[in-house]
Amino acid sequence: MIETNGLSKSFETKRKRQTVKVDAVVDVNLKVAEGEIFGFLGPNGAGKTTTLRMLATLLPPDGGEATIAGFNLRTEPAKVRKSIGYVQQGRATWDDATAREELILQARMYTIDKAEAMVRAEAALKAFDLTEIADRRCKTYSGGQRRRVDVAMGVIHQPKVLFLDEPTASLDPQSRAHMWDEVRRLRDEGMTIFITTHYLDEADALCDRIAIIDHGSIVAEGTPADLKREISGDVVTIGVPESAAKAEEVLKGQKVVKSVEARGDSELRLSVDTGETAIPLIMKTLSDGGISLTTIELHRPTLDDVFLTKTGRSLRES
Amino acid sequence: MKLFRDIWLVFQRHMLLMIRTPMLVILGVAQPVVYLILFAPLLKEALATLGAQTTTDAYRMYVPGMLIALAMATGLYSGFSLLAELSSGVIERSRVTAISRTAMLLGRTLRDVVVIIIQSIILTILSIPLGLIVQVLNVLLAYLILAMVTLFTSAISYGIALKVSGPAVLGQVINNVAQPLMLLSGTLLPIALAPLWLRRVADWNPFAWAVDGMRSLFKGDSSNPHVWQSLVIVTVLTVIAMAWSTRLFAKHVK
Numbered sequence: 246m247i248e249t250n251g252l253s254k255s256f257e258t259k260r261k262r263q264t265v266k267v268d269a270v271v272d273v274n275l276k277v278a279e280g281e282i283f284g285f286l287g288p289n290g291a292g293k294t295t296t297l298r299m300l301a302t303l304l305p306p307d308g309g310e311a312t313i314a315g316f317n318l319r320t321e322p323a324k325v326r327k328s329i330g331y332v333q334q335g336r337a338t339w340d341d342a343t344a345r346e347e348l349i350l351q352a353r354m355y356t357i358d359k360a361e362a363m364v365r366a367e368a369a370l371k372a373f374d375l376t377e378i379a380d381r382r383c384k385t386y387s388g389g390q391r392r393r394v395d396v397a398m399g400v401i402h403q404p405k406v407l408f409l410d411e412p413t414a415s416l417d418p419q420s421r422a423h424m425w426d427e428v429r430r431l432r433d434e435g436m437t438i439f440i441t442t443h444y445l446d447e448a449d450a451l452c453d454r455i456a457i458i459d460h461g462s463i464v465a466e467g468t469p470a471d472l473k474r475e476i477s478g479d480v481v482t483i484g485v486p487e488s489a490a491k492a493e494e495v496l497k498g499q500k501v502v503k504s505v506e507a508r509g510d511s512e513l514r515l516s517v518d519t520g521e522t523a524i525p526l527i528m529k530t531l532s533d534g535g536i537s538l539t540t541i542e543l544h545r546p547t548l549d550d551v552f553l554t555k556t557g558r559s560l561r562e563s
Numbered sequence: 564m565k566l567f568r569d570i571w572l573v574f575q576r577h578m579l580l581m582i583r584t585p586m587l588v589i590l591g592v593a594q595p596v597v598y599l600i601l602f603a604p605l606l607k608e609a610l611a612t613l614g615a616q617t618t619t620d621a622y623r624m625y626v627p628g629m630l631i632a633l634a635m636a637t638g639l640y641s642g643f644s645l646l647a648e649l650s651s652g653v654i655e656r657s658r659v660t661a662i663s664r665t666a667m668l669l670g671r672t673l674r675d676v677v678v679i680i681i682q683s684i685i686l687t688i689l690s691i692p693l694g695l696i697v698q699v700l701n702v703l704l705a706y707l708i709l710a711m712v713t714l715f716t717s718a719i720s721y722g723i724a725l726k727v728s729g730p731a732v733l734g735q736v737i738n739n740v741a742q743p744l745m746l747l748s749g750t751l752l753p754i755a756l757a758p759l760w761l762r763r764v765a766d767w768n769p770f771a772w773a774v775d776g777m778r779s780l781f782k783g784d785s786s787n788p789h790v791w792q793s794l795v796i797v798t799v800l801t802v803i804a805m806a807w808s809t810r811l812f813a814k815h816v817k
Contacts, residue, residue: 303655339576346576
């Protein structure tokens, strides 16, 4: 549904009176399949919004090609526009207009006639759980409600692809969960959704596949589970009072244990493929060897570990 | 056809927003009203040399100038609201839709014209008890000049707003453009009172022509060549300025 080939963009900025060329996006190659939620994860300033705006026809790329819903981004931007919805970062509604008015206007801006626009606005209000506040002014809405109006506007013309720029930034946990449900519902209706986020949990929980971007380049791409598996297996940490050396010996021969590392006298760190099947075997092996176990802890790699492995720093810090 | 539909869409939305905050229109006339009541009476004596014998004569000279000044100020400062809208995200959201870029700019400018006409009607009516006597047809023609001046100055302001980097610079530029134009248009005192060299400079100021045309109309002298001359001048300039700013805008938002 979306395919990019060597997409690049640089900006010129003035730094200390000198014009400096800053590469915002460098050689981005992506493939997004129909009907998936594709997440673009990266720290602020990594090039997520720039990429998104290029794909949404709002910013001309300096280099590379892209095809969206079968149309060439460079040569058929008008057709691309008709096939996509775009929800920018930050609010896009007038304070003194109501959600219903905004939805009708948005539909009409897509050349939909008035009667049809009213029908669609009504349906959208219902679908996005906004009926109750439909005729109140947007400035009275909560952050989550206002964001839902933004998304409802983005899909009023029933696009094939929806671009969402940081859909849950600065929302409270409940509103975020609500937004995730809306996004999943749209996906289940057949829409392809491309979202940017700097939240690890959002990329993990919501997205079918993700690409991690840092300094304008893609450093990893795949399903969240694959990416995590790729960097390392699960880690099991066990506590064995005063008998770490003995336990290490017993466990070393085991098939499920990929590596063992003793940390002091009473702690061992084991690398395994899948923690939940390895733990019973580890426990049995130790008990057969006459070693008592005080603690056992399973650590699964997170997307942050993926980011750390690929970029050398944590996403939380950047 | 689609262009007119799109202009109408944008215009409707801006009218709706205006109706929701009517105080802006009312507050816009507060200052001119003060001038009308406290400043205009002073003018009767000052304008005597130009043949103003009665209060009516004085108001017939003062009101048109004041309306032009109001239209110029509204127009020249409309670049700020465009910058605010550009940064607020409402324009960004429209950019991915099929709406005409020209309509995005013209629709909001026409709202400004409506505001000016409403304010002018209020001010004209308020001047009547103070002594102004005018003919309806002439006033309507005068409002046409006002509408053109609003469109012209808005277009200039939009163009500058899109050229400069931000509201701070825009403020400086507009102030420096607006002040000489206002002083040289004879909006407060007729330029006929000025020394010759100043009058020759003012001949090059389209707003001075607009004020002259308006004053002739308020006097009931609609056959005065100043009337059609001012209309032609402001219309031509409006078309040029609009073409320039809509092109800049279309390029800016693509």
